[in-house]
Amino acid sequence: MKTVFALAAIVIASSAGVRALPQQPEARAAVDDATILNYALTLEHLENAFYAGALAKFDEKAFAAAGLPPWARGRFVQVGKHEQQHVEFLSAALGDKATKPCEYKFPYTDPKSFAALSQVLEGVGVSAYAGAAQFITNKDYLTAAASVLSTEARHASWVAAAVNRVAGWSGAFDVPLGLNEVYTLAASFITSCPSSNPALPVKAFPALALQPAAPKPGQRTTLKFDVSGVDKSTKLYAAFYTGLDKKFAEIQNNQVTVPAGLEGNVYAVVSKSSGPALTDEDVVAGPAILQFNFDSQGRALS
Known part of the structure; x- marks a missing residue:
């Protein structure tokens, strides 16, 4: 799907020089369970803002005019509610240590480009959870993360196959990405963050x-x-x-x-x-x- 290709290129091109999230490369914090939960919450805040912003901007008529199926917007509303619940769940687990939402900018212009970018973001989310699982020591947290991961994978599969009309999987395995690799991709959408947010032990790589x-x-x-x-x-x-x-x-x-x-x-x-x-x-x-x-x-x- 050419729209997905174009948006993927925008995502990478716009990440050059971005350092939006707090980071301390010289003295990084330990990667403990709270760090990984805040890492996950950072991504969930981003996805929550993505769906909330687009769905507030595009109504059912806009989705129909873009040639998307009549049921697509209602399903995206459900996906957006899932992301909101993920934010609430992780925020409750972290309490006063929970990172707060940042300011974001997403390169969609209409419902069709929004759907294409949704496929990209959900795929990155799946890879992020898969890659971070190795750092979680608390089994209850690991089980919860697996539950979120499987839901993100369902989102990714649905938007790819039902909306964008491409295969809903890449093969027998998804790609697990490292913390810095995911941060590099996420940072391209973030314009600023509260200075009070906990520092994450991550850095952004140069753009490719x-x-x-x-x-x-x-x-x-x-x-x-x-x-x-x-x-x-x-x-x-x-x-x-x-x-x-x-x-x-x-x-x-x-x-x-x-x-x-x-x-x-x-x-x-x-x-x-x-x-x-x-x-x-x-x-x-x-x-x-x-x-x-x-x-x-x-x-x-x-």
Whole structure:
């Protein structure tokens, strides 16, 4: 779906230089259960604001004029209520330690671009919860997080398949993203946050953009990112996160060939390593969001 591709490109392009959330890279706070709950609450605040703002702006007539199904807005209202309940649940668990909502800016212009961006955000939410699960020690919190994760996955699947008419899954596994990778994506929507919010142990990576923004597997694409802090002798690779795996391609003259066999939601970063144990220290830029749609026979769609 071209709208999804275009919005994914906007998300990454607009993240350059963003440092909206509190962060302390020199002396990071410990990643304990309260930190992870506030990390999750930060994302839920964002999603809650996203749905509340768009649904207040676009009525049923606007959805119909955009060519969306007549039941779509009502379902989005239900999704928005879920996100509001997630905010209330996490806020109650954290009490006076709970982070407060920030100010946001979302690049939708009509119900159709809102639906496309919903698919992107829900996919990032799924990857965020999957990646953060390893840090939770309290089993009750872990169970609650799993419950939220499965609901976010239902949202992502519904908006992809029923509204945007693409596959509701990427394969047998979703991509778990690290805290900094999710923060990089979320920060592109945040313009400012209350100074009293607890600092999160995260940092944003430099932005990564692809040209064309929606390449196909096997296609040559140009990568745009800041190389000022990288030694010219360092080999760089594009790492494509797909499910629980990573596919690597060496970057030459800022260009790379997209690996074959990629399906669904894929995240790309520029890395100094081509090994599966890639760490945050290896990441030079990204992630960028890519979507490789396929039909019911598993064939790639243009």
